[in-house]
Amino acid sequence: xxxxxxxxxxxxxxxxxxxxxxxxxxxxxxxxxxxxxxxxxxxxxxxxxxxxxxxxxxxxxxxxxxxxxxxxxxxxxxxxxxxxxxxxxxxxxxxxxxxxxxxxxxxxxxxxxxxxxxxxxxxxxxxxxxxxxxxxxxxxxxxxxxxxxxxxxxxxxxxxxxxxxxxxxxxxxxxxxxxxxxxxxxxxxxxxxxxxxxxxxxxxxxxxxxxxxxxxxxxxxxxxxxxxxxxxxxxxxxxxxxxxxxxxxxxxxxxxxxxxxxxxxxxxxxxxxxxxxxxxxxxxxxxxxxxxxxxxxxxxxxxxxxxxxxxxxxxxxxxxxxxxxxxxxxxxxxxxxxxxxxxxxxxxxxxxx
Amino acid sequence: xxxxxxxxxxxxxxxxxxxxxxxxxxxxxxxxxxxxxxxxxxxxxxxxxxxxxxxxxxxxxxxxxxxxxxxxxxxxxxxxxxxxxxxxxxxxxxxxxxxxxxxxxxxxxxxxxxxxxxxxxxxxxxxxxxxxxxxxxxxxxxxxxxxxxxxxxxxxxxxxxxxxxxxxxxxxxxxxxxxxxxxxxxxxxxxxxxxxxxxxxxxxxxxxxxxxxxxxxxxxxxxxxxxxxxxxxxxxxxxxxxxxxxxxxxxxxxxxxxxxxxxxxxxxxxxxxxxxxxxxxxxxxxxxxxxxxxxxxxxxxxxxxxxxxxxxxxxxxxxxxxxxxxxxxxxxxxxxxxxxxxxxxxxxxxxxx
Ligand SMILES: CC(C)[C@H](C(=O)O)[C@@H](O)C(=O)O
Ligand SMILES: CC(C)[C@H](C(=O)O)[C@@H](O)C(=O)O
Numbered sequence: 271x272x273x274x275x276x277x278x279x280x281x282x283x284x285x286x287x288x289x290x291x292x293x294x295x296x297x298x299x300x301x302x303x304x305x306x307x308x309x310x311x312x313x314x315x316x317x318x319x320x321x322x323x324x325x326x327x328x329x330x331x332x333x334x335x336x337x338x339x340x341x342x343x344x345x346x347x348x349x350x351x352x353x354x355x356x357x358x359x360x361x362x363x364x365x366x367x368x369x370x371x372x373x374x375x376x377x378x379x380x381x382x383x384x385x386x387x388x389x390x391x392x393x394x395x396x397x398x399x400x401x402x403x404x405x406x407x408x409x410x411x412x413x414x415x416x417x418x419x420x421x422x423x424x425x426x427x428x429x430x431x432x433x434x435x436x437x438x439x440x441x442x443x444x445x446x447x448x449x450x451x452x453x454x455x456x457x458x459x460x461x462x463x464x465x466x467x468x469x470x471x472x473x474x475x476x477x478x479x480x481x482x483x484x485x486x487x488x489x490x491x492x493x494x495x496x497x498x499x500x501x502x503x504x505x506x507x508x509x510x511x512x513x514x515x516x517x518x519x520x521x522x523x524x525x526x527x528x529x530x531x532x533x534x535x536x537x538x539x540x541x542x543x544x545x546x547x548x549x550x551x552x553x554x555x556x557x558x559x560x561x562x563x564x565x566x567x568x569x570x571x572x573x574x575x576x577x578x579x580x581x582x583x584x585x586x587x588x589x590x591x592x593x594x595x596x597x598x599x600x601x602x603x604x605x606x607x608x609x610x611x612x613x614x615x616x617x618x619x620x621x622x623x
Numbered sequence: 624x625x626x627x628x629x630x631x632x633x634x635x636x637x638x639x640x641x642x643x644x645x646x647x648x649x650x651x652x653x654x655x656x657x658x659x660x661x662x663x664x665x666x667x668x669x670x671x672x673x674x675x676x677x678x679x680x681x682x683x684x685x686x687x688x689x690x691x692x693x694x695x696x697x698x699x700x701x702x703x704x705x706x707x708x709x710x711x712x713x714x715x716x717x718x719x720x721x722x723x724x725x726x727x728x729x730x731x732x733x734x735x736x737x738x739x740x741x742x743x744x745x746x747x748x749x750x751x752x753x754x755x756x757x758x759x760x761x762x763x764x765x766x767x768x769x770x771x772x773x774x775x776x777x778x779x780x781x782x783x784x785x786x787x788x789x790x791x792x793x794x795x796x797x798x799x800x801x802x803x804x805x806x807x808x809x810x811x812x813x814x815x816x817x818x819x820x821x822x823x824x825x826x827x828x829x830x831x832x833x834x835x836x837x838x839x840x841x842x843x844x845x846x847x848x849x850x851x852x853x854x855x856x857x858x859x860x861x862x863x864x865x866x867x868x869x870x871x872x873x874x875x876x877x878x879x880x881x882x883x884x885x886x887x888x889x890x891x892x893x894x895x896x897x898x899x900x901x902x903x904x905x906x907x908x909x910x911x912x913x914x915x916x917x918x919x920x921x922x923x924x925x926x927x928x929x930x931x932x933x934x935x936x937x938x939x940x941x942x943x944x945x946x947x948x949x950x951x952x953x954x955x956x957x958x959x960x961x962x963x964x965x966x967x968x969x970x971x972x973x974x975x976x
Contacts, residue, residue: 353814354821362815386852388741412781412818422785424819428765432775459866461706462715465765466777468707495848495874496882499739513812517870521848529849 272306274579277338277544279364281316282356283553284563285344291565291616292342292572298620299576299584306581311338317348317356326359332367336543340575343548344568349555362408368543370536371404371434372441374574375519375550382597383527383606387499395502395526398449400442401515403536405434406466408512428511430466435473441539442509443481449507454486457494457510457518470511495521523550530605531596533570535578547575561611564603566592569619591622625659627932630691630897632717634669635709636906637916638697644918644969645695645925651973652929652937659934664691670701670709679712685720689896693928696901697921702908711763714901718756719763721896723889724787725794726754727927728872728903735950736880736959740852748855748879751802753795754868756889758787759819761865781864783819788826794892795862796834802860807839810847810863810871823864848874876903883958884949886923888931900928914964917956919945922972944975 278293280286293310300307315327326346328334335341341364346356364370378396379385385395409429416422439456446454456474460467471488478486489497491514497504498521510518523532529551536546549567557563569592576585595601601618602608610618631646633639646663653660668680679699681687688694694717699709717723731749732738738748762782769775792809799807809827813820824841831839842850844867850857851874863871876885882904889899902920910916922945929938948954954971955961963971 347814354817357814358817386741387739408815410817412816414818414822416785420785422822424783424822426781426783426816426819428779428781430777430779432769432773459869461700461710462761462866462869463765463779464707464711465767466779469767469775469777492870492873495870496877499874499877513815514870516812516815517845517848517867520845521852521874524849524852 271304272580274306274308274339275337276308276310277335277341278310278312279315279341279343280312281344281346281360281553282318282348283345283555283558285316285346285553287558287561287563287612288549288565288568289342289344291612292568294616295569295588295619295623296572298623299588302623303584306584315360316346317351320351320355320359326356327363332364335364335368338544340544340579341546342572342575343546345549345551345553347553358410364546365403365536368538368546369404370538370543370545371402372438372537372539373401373403373515374445374535374537375399375401375515375522375532377519377522377526377532379526380531380596381593382599382602383531385525385527387502387525390502390525397505397522398445398507399515399519399522400438400445400507400509401519402434402438402510402512405429405431406512428466430469432469432473435470436477438509439473439477440480442507443477443484443486446484446486446507447481451506452484453506454484455494455505455508456486456488457491457508457514458488459491459514461490467511491518494518498522498525519550528606530564530603531566531570533567533574535571535574537578545578547571547578561613562604563612564605565612565615566596566603587623591619594622595619624657627659627661627692628690629661629663630688630694631663631665632668632694632696633665634697634699634713634906635671635701636698636908636911638669638699638906640911640914640916640965641902641918641921642695642697644965645921647969648922648941648972648976649925651976652941655976656937659932659937668713669699670704673704673708673712679709680716685717688717688721691897693897693932694899695925695928696899698902698904698906700906715761717899718889721891721899722757723891723896723898724755724757725791725890725892726756726868727798727888727890728752728754728868728875728885730872730875730879730885732879733884733949734946735952735955736884738878738880740855740878743855743878750858750875751798751860752868752872752875753791753798753860753862754872755787755791755863755865758782758784759865781819783822785822785826788823789830791862792826792830793833795860796830796837796839799837799839799860800834804859805837806859807837808847808858808861809839809841810844810861810867811841812844812867814843820864844871847871851875851878872903881959883917883956884919884923886920886927888924888927890931898931900924900931914966915957916965917958918965918968919949919956940976944972947975948972
């Protein structure tokens with residue numbers, strides 16, 4: 271039996287609800303199989319710890335995570351802590367600390383769900399967004415001078431390194447190669463952003479020569495929103511900077527019918543450190559504690575984690591069960607037009623396994 | 624008779640086709656009225672001039688424009704000149720040189736057009752996007768070091784000044800106040816961008832106290848794309864940074880049924896220098912010279928220009944005529960599902976006036 275050590279960080283808001291649901295599912299999957307077993311350790315990091323102890327995680331937090339094979343993350347963010355504190359103090363600290371530089375965001379219309387775009391059905395929107403996850407607009411550089419004075423100036427400096435752009439471009443072309451259509455769209459804004467984004471354009475053209483079997487094209491980020499909306503079938507794999515991809519992936523999730531089901535993988539592709547898997551919906555304090563959170567984004571993230579751990583058969587089984595649940599109006603959570611609680615969705619999913 | 628001096632800069636691609644169409648319409652409007660007359664001077668600035676003389680406009684170009692009451696701009700960008708050269712050499716040089724810091728982008732579903740969103744009709748999407756147009760991600764600061772080396776680094780520095788944010792926030796709240804719903808949504812990304820975008824949040828709250836009759840809320844730019852797609856009726860006036868608004872306004876135009884009709888006004892609200900009006904569609908070299916360009920975005924921009932010049936009656940007349948044209952399938956250009964050439968659309972519009 272293969273043993274995989276998992277760090278679970280439920281975090282804030284509905285994070286614990288969806289993470290416990292996913293851990294139940296993973297447990298169920300593990301017991302069905304003799305092939306693998308997950309050893310899970312839970313960490314109580316997040317906003318409550320911040321309010322209690324002044325830090326979202328302990329100082330050696332990132333180092334402690336290195337002992338695990340993968341990390342399952344819920345959500346972070348609370349009404350009583352500034353968003354930039356929670357984000358930089360936990361999620362970004364982990365992603366950047368473990369150099370999880372490739373963020374994969376698959377988006378498609380699951381069976382039973384529908385796009386807000388008229389005439390767009392399941393086969394018409396099937397994308398993989400590759401988000402640069404270690405630099406760019408999230409590099410953390412910037413500051414404020416003359417605070418509160420009439421001549422106050424604040425800066426946000428986006429940093430793009432050749433090494434950073436080359437490695438994400440290689441991940442993007444490799445991911446495109448592994449998909450049936452083998453097509454990559456490189457998103458920039460090099461007409462306005464003349465330094466870092468022109469570098470993106472140049473490196474895309476260089477790396478493309480290493481992948482002659484992958485077709486590719488370029489889009490400006492603003493025009494990209496138009497193409498996603500008016501011609502979704504023309505897109506396959508997409509690579510963009512940290513901020514551009516953040517914006518495009520929320521739009522993608524909305525166009526695919528729900529932000530509640532969108533998963534994400536923060537990968538350290540060389541496996542020099544563990545990778546982290548999480549739903550993108552956030553902590554959703556308005557429904558916290560009501561037992562109605564939609565756990566499907568976390569299930570999908572857990573499926574990606576299984577694939578990353580080499581448990582591809584369990585991954586496929588879980589994805590099929592997710593599709594059984596979304597297909598059946600009787601099994602869907604409230605935000606997908608059903609009436610099921612988190613526990614009921616989880617039970618249905620375990621039945622479907 | 625009031626006389627208004629207009630600088631016309633047709634520019635590249637379909638720019639001259641749509642600008643000549645709009646000048647015909649303006650001429651028609653002027654002859655119908657005894658109240659005003661436009662004196663138009665044309666400038667041959669753009670990519671052809673760059674290829675011939677090494678600059679998109681003369682060195683004293685911006686200064687020359689100060690003599691006019693308003694500027695009507697077509698498009699800039701050509702396949703044989705890098706996009707960042709054309710953009711910074713002409714359009715941004717004018718906007719920044721004349722301190723046109725407020726960029727207004729109205730978006731609504733014109734009669735006869737339809738949104739790609741199912742169930743969304745004309746009354747459901749009526750937005751005014753206010754784009755900061757003088758700093759932020761388009762401040763022009765940044766650079767590249769170690770060019771071509773493995774350790775190359777490129778930076779893009781976004782600059783936010785208290786003065787710059789305060790003035791755009793005041794324009795946004797004033798614009799919101801002038802609309803029936805009196806609601807403003809302030810877009811930032813202050814969870815990730817901790818300096819300039821936190822400053823946006825702070826100044827929004829400060830300026831809001833000057834406009835107690837305007838309601839307002841805050842959105843993160845990524846979640847904003849979801850709200851625009853899933854709940855368009857909840858939005859009215861929107862203010863965002865230069866780059867965020869660039870992305871959101873293209874999405875808005877797509878959701879309203881066509882990027883071909885979207886207009887924009889680059890305003891110097893204090894009238895210390897002339898303002899500039901242009902369609903947002905760009906130079907569209909694929910259809911250049913075929914006589915099929917959609918001139919409606921330029922007509923709408925011309926209507927905004929008339930309003931700015933105080934000719935509000937002519938503005939209203941032109942807007943009504945635009946709606947007559949879009950309502951009638953027989954009058955529409957090709958990209959709106961009709962069969963009309965640029966000249967035919969223009970003739971129909973003059974008839975409707
Ligand atoms: C929580 C937030 C800061 C985060 C991001 O911007 O990266 C989120 O929007 C996401 O897409 O994962
Ligand atoms: C041409 C381009 C640089 C421009 C911009 O980004 O400002 C355009 O997209 C716009 O929206 O006006």
